Amino acid sequence: MTATMLAPTDLRGAHEALAGTSGPVEIxxxxxxxxxxxxxxxxxxxxxxxxxxxxxxxxxxxxxxxxRAGTPLRELQQELATHGQRVAFDAARVxxxxxxxxxxxxxxxxxxxxxxxxxxxxxxxxxxxxxDGTVAxxxxxxxxxxxxxxxxxxxxxxxxxxxLLAEIVLRLHPIPAASxxxxxxxxxxxxxxxAAAVLASALEPxxxxxxxxxxxxxxxxxVEGADARARELARLIGGSVLGDDDAEAAxxxxxxxxxxxxxxxxxxxxxxxxxxxxxxxxxVAGLGTGIGTVAVAPERVAAVHDVVTAAGGxxxxxxxxxxxxxxxxxxxxxxxxxxxxxxxLDPGHRLGRGRFEAWFGEEEARS
Amino acid sequence: xxDAAVREALTAAVGAANIVSDPVGLRSYxxxxxxxxxxxxxxxxxxxxxxxxxxxxxxxxxxxxxxVARGAGTGLSGGAMPVADGVVISLQRLRSVVEVDPVDRRAxxxxxxxxxxxxRAAAPHGLYYAPDPSSQQVCTIGGNVAENSxxxxxxxxxxxxxxxxxxTVVLPDGEVVxxxxxxxxxxxxxxxxVFIGSEGTxxxxxxxxxxLLRVPETVRTLLADFPSVTAAGEVVSDIVAAGIVPAAVxxxxxxxxxxxxxxxGAGYTLTTxxxxxxxxxxxxxxxxxxxxxxxxxxxxxxCTRLHIAGDAAERARIWKGRKAAFAAVGRISxxxxxxxxxxxxxxxAEVLGRIEQMGTAAGLRVANVFHAGDGNLHPxxxxxxxxxxxxxxxxxxxxxxxxxxxxxxxxxxxxxIGTDKACSMPRMFGVDDLATMDRVRSAFDPHRxxxxxKLLPTPRLCGEKPGRYRPHPLEEAGVIERL
Ligand SMILES: Cc1cc2nc3c(=O)[nH]c(=O)nc-3n(C[C@H](O)[C@H](O)[C@H](O)COP(=O)(O)OP(=O)(O)OC[C@H]3O[C@@H](n4cnc5c(N)ncnc54)[C@H](O)[C@@H]3O)c2cc1C
Numbered sequence: 001m002t003a004t005m006l007a008p009t010d011l012r013g014a015h016e017a018l019a020g021t022s023g024p025v026e027i028x029x030x031x032x033x034x035x036x037x038x039x040x041x042x043x044x045x046x047x048x049x050x051x052x053x054x055x056x057x058x059x060x061x062x063x064x065x066x067x068r069a070g071t072p073l074r075e076l077q078q079e080l081a082t083h084g085q086r087v088a089f090d091a092a093r094v095x096x097x098x099x100x101x102x103x104x105x106x107x108x109x110x111x112x113x114x115x116x117x118x119x120x121x122x123x124x125x126x127x128x129x130x131x132d133g134t135v136a137x138x139x140x141x142x143x144x145x146x147x148x149x150x151x152x153x154x155x156x157x158x159x160x161x162x163x164l165l166a167e168i169v170l171r172l173h174p175i176p177a178a179s180x181x182x183x184x185x186x187x188x189x190x191x192x193x194x195a196a197a198v199l200a201s202a203l204e205p206x207x208x209x210x211x212x213x214x215x216x217x218x219x220x221x222x223v224e225g226a227d228a229r230a231r232e233l234a235r236l237i238g239g240s241v242l243g244d245d246d247a248e249a250a251x252x253x254x255x256x257x258x259x260x261x262x263x264x265x266x267x268x269x270x271x272x273x274x275x276x277x278x279x280x281x282x283x284v285a286g287l288g289t290g291i292g293t294v295a296v297a298p299e300r301v302a303a304v305h306d307v308v309t310a311a312g313g314x315x316x317x318x319x320x321x322x323x324x325x326x327x328x329x330x331x332x333x334x335x336x337x338x339x340x341x342x343x344x345l346d347p348g349h350r351l352g353r354g355r356f357e358a359w360f361g362e363e364e365a366r367s
Numbered sequence: 368x369x370d371a372a373v374r375e376a377l378t379a380a381v382g383a384a385n386i387v388s389d390p391v392g393l394r395s396y397x398x399x400x401x402x403x404x405x406x407x408x409x410x411x412x413x414x415x416x417x418x419x420x421x422x423x424x425x426x427x428x429x430x431x432x433x434x435v436a437r438g439a440g441t442g443l444s445g446g447a448m449p450v451a452d453g454v455v456i457s458l459q460r461l462r463s464v465v466e467v468d469p470v471d472r473r474a475x476x477x478x479x480x481x482x483x484x485x486x487r488a489a490a491p492h493g494l495y496y497a498p499d500p501s502s503q504q505v506c507t508i509g510g511n512v513a514e515n516s517x518x519x520x521x522x523x524x525x526x527x528x529x530x531x532x533x534x535t536v537v538l539p540d541g542e543v544v545x546x547x548x549x550x551x552x553x554x555x556x557x558x559x560x561v562f563i564g565s566e567g568t569x570x571x572x573x574x575x576x577x578x579l580l581r582v583p584e585t586v587r588t589l590l591a592d593f594p595s596v597t598a599a600g601e602v603v604s605d606i607v608a609a610g611i612v613p614a615a616v617x618x619x620x621x622x623x624x625x626x627x628x629x630x631x632g633a634g635y636t637l638t639t640x641x642x643x644x645x646x647x648x649x650x651x652x653x654x655x656x657x658x659x660x661x662x663x664x665x666x667x668x669x670c671t672r673l674h675i676a677g678d679a680a681e682r683a684r685i686w687k688g689r690k691a692a693f694a695a696v697g698r699i700s701x702x703x704x705x706x707x708x709x710x711x712x713x714x715x716a717e718v719l720g721r722i723e724q725m726g727t728a729a730g731l732r733v734a735n736v737f738h739a740g741d742g743n744l745h746p747x748x749x750x751x752x753x754x755x756x757x758x759x760x761x762x763x764x765x766x767x768x769x770x771x772x773x774x775x776x777x778x779x780x781x782x783x784i785g786t787d788k789a790c791s792m793p794r795m796f797g798v799d800d801l802a803t804m805d806r807v808r809s810a811f812d813p814h815r816x817x818x819x820x821k822l823l824p825t826p827r828l829c830g831e832k833p834g835r836y837r838p839h840p841l842e843e844a845g846v847i848e849r850l
Contacts, residue, residue, distance in 0.1 A: 059711065062711045107553045113551060120557055120560055130803065134799050134802070134803060135799060136802075136804075137800045138800065140795075141776075142741070142742055142775075142777050142780075144526070144738070144741040145709055145777040145779070145780060146517075146782075147784055147788075147792070147795055148823075149561055149565055149804045149807055150561055151807070153528070153557045153559075154556050154560065154807065156557045158555065161556075174610035177610070202584040202650065203650070204581075204583075204650060221650065221653045222657070224652060225652050229650055265552070266549070266550035266551065268471050269471050289551060290549060291550050291551060312549055313549060313552070314548055314554050316554075328554065328555075331554065332554040332555055333545040336542065337538055337542075337558070337810060338555060338556060338558060340810035340811070340813075344807065344810040345806060
């Protein structure tokens with residue numbers, strides 16, 4: 001079966017794409033997370049967002065930006081940088097062209113999450129197209145806003161199953177004058193120990209990551225301030241302050257490891273090192289956030305799910321193990337109400353079949 | 368009226384000692400902080416644990432009895448106002464701090480714990496809970512979750528939603544679930560995110576795990592006077608343009624200052640047209656460097672007096688003046704209405720000008736206190752109910768909120784929609800937007816038992832045709848479109 005490809009360029013086109021078709025639809029962005037979570041079932045229609053691009057509203061003085069959801073975040077960052085601003089978000093796959101909407105839909109995050117959270121913390125508004133073509137707006141263009149339900153958050157992590165994110169509004173932050181990285185080579189238990197010391201200090205790291213043998217701590221601020229704190233951090237953990245090129249290389253290696261991981265996990269930060277040790281494989285650990293990734297052989301994935309579940313955490317694959325092992329290590333506690341939300345917003349279960357495997361009872365109800 | 372069988376079942380659910388049914392007792396639950404909306408409930412339940420909340424909700428669900436969760440009742444949008452023939456579920460007896468974990472920097476608390484008590488419990492570890500509504504001494508974390516409450520320091524640190532990791536929630540049919548988890552990682556869509564700020568319409572939150580932050584190394588606070596509100600507004604813009612993210616930037620106009628001074632004598636200048644409170648926090652050296660920049664910006668815009676807090680006591684005094692401003696207007700006016708709207712920060716001067724004109728036209732005074740950093744206004748409409756001004760004041764206040772929407776902002780920055788603004792929602796959202804929100808509500812609460820009549824407009828409340836939707840300014844400019 002060859003799927004019909006629809007690539008709308010604006011909201012009207014996005015509305016028509018869903019209102020004017022029937023049957024299952026796969027929403028696809030830059031396809032940088034195509035292998036994440038459950039495998040999408042082949043759908044007769046693919047809604048491709050790669051042409052749904054462009055900045056809609058940007059007033060630097062308000063520090064908010066509205067974009068079409070297919071805009072690659074990398075390109076948006078370049079434009080914002082000319083005004084000294086950024087979306088304080090640095091997931092590894094941004095460098096591979098991931099779209100702003102795709103990053104929201106997959107609940108991705110990067111090292112900066114320690115200070116700024118994930119896209120859910122940065123999205124202040126969205127325009128969503130539901131499976132029946134309904135266009136619904138949520139939030140707005142102001143940072144502070146409690147009017148109505150925050151549907152942008154509901155779409156965060158929805159993997160294209162609840163609706164199409166057509167436009168999103170993001171909160172921005174100033175690009176700091178300086179960024180410094182402190183590095184210490186060492187095994188995970190040592191890194192975890194040093195990380196605890198860093199977190200107990202008043203040095204305010206924005207990132208605190210162990211990447212397969214290397215602990216990286218980043219601070220941002222004024223030039224003098226960041227320098228001073230980096231030196232203090234180096235003393236505290238017994239590491240060294242990296243020059244700009246070395247820092248860039250170290251973080252690029254970090255991103256590469258994340259990009260090649262097979263499972264992403266999240267748990268209580270203090271349990272992460274122990275969990276990863278049990279998982280085996282090559283690991284990256286957000287020691288302040290509790291979010292990490294591991295690259296393990298397909299036959300180890302089931303064991304990873306078990307280890308994480310036993311520690312009260314969550315796990316999802318980023319590479320299909322292809323041996324009958326589930327993509328999701330756990331089911332949400334509120335699955336019944338989540339299914340009710342799915343049934344309300346997409347009663348025909350058109351969108352994103354397979355991403356959550358059988359959570360919504362797909363196989364039984366409709367195939 | 369509730370029938371005897373329902374009363375009996377509810378009594379069994381929470382225990383006879385945890386029920387209020389006498390008329391005098393019930394009266395004290397008839398409204399929240401927005402006292403204009405009143406309704407005496409049929410029964411008030413004061414459950415002491417999650418299991419009895421769930422049991423009570425199951426009884427309500429089975430018998431189709433509407434229920435309203437209630438924290439401290441400080442809400443300002445009529446969110447906790449009871450419904451006729453319904454019950455109130457007060458969370459006041461669920462007030463223990465279950466755990467403070469200094470290593471993973473989080474606390475597990477019951478919903479009736481006050482916002483400030485979380486910080487008190489965390490303080491021995493050098494940690495604190497960041498969102499700080501002015502009502503923090505009394506308002507509960509359960510209420511904060513329901514309203515997605517903010518505070519003066521939310522410009523830098525974010526709102527309740529950015530600080531809640533997970534929650535135990537009793538859904539409207541009595542099922543107990545966990546929303547969120549131990550890290551930011553999610554199992555699918557973020558139901559936690561949609562629950563926070565849902566104003567008690569999607570369930571009852573019974574336990575909350577919040578993030579705690581390390582107390583910053585330094586805090587620097589200044590109070591600066593300006594010859595005009597516009598000049599003060601330009602200072603805020605320049606601070607932001609300089610790449611500084613202040614912990615807080617608060618503005619007060621002359622009327623608000625006069626009121627606050629009369630009430631608490633915090634040392635504000637009685638004659639200044641406008642004053643700014645700017646607070647920076649963080650590592651000492653950087654904080655100091657940026658503080659000098661802020662001072663220079665103030666000077667550049669004709670600052671007429673600059674007072675720097677020399678110590679914690681002086682800082683507390685500055686904040687006392689700011690935080691007292693709401694209640695203090697009672698000293699300069701027999702009655703007042705607190706409004707809560709948001710505009711893009713760059714339109715502050717414009718909105719203040721318009722508010723002044725509208726006030727003059729209505730023959731009423733409006734005092735302004737606001738979170739200038741994020742464009743969140745709290746205009747205080749002053750009036751005299753005995754002088755028959757109530758209706759005009761309510762009209763003016765509503766018009767101000769709707770003006771905020773017209774300028775590209777929001778009907779509410781932190782107080783919520785509740786009963787008060789439900790009928791204004793169609794000014795901000797289109798029919799399909801509201802219908803989509805209603806679909807989500809249906810998924811959680813198909814029988815509309817959980818805080819019914821709040822948040823979304825209903826024909827009963829607003830008439831068959833609630834106020835006409837006005838296109839968003841960006842829509843008119845062709846920037847966004849509605850199909
Ligand atoms: C003087 C004053 C200053 C204020 N300053 C601020 C401020 O700076 N920032 C700000 O954001 N707000 C402020 N408020 C508003 C108010 O304090 C907040 O909205 C607060 O979060 C309400 O908490 P509460 O415990 O009083 O909730 P209530 O008023 O009892 O309830 C508020 C809403 O929450 C729901 N609710 C309560 N508990 C639960 C629960 N456990 N589960 C589900 N739903 C629940 C209720 O049904 C209701 O809809 C202020 C109020 C006053 C009176």
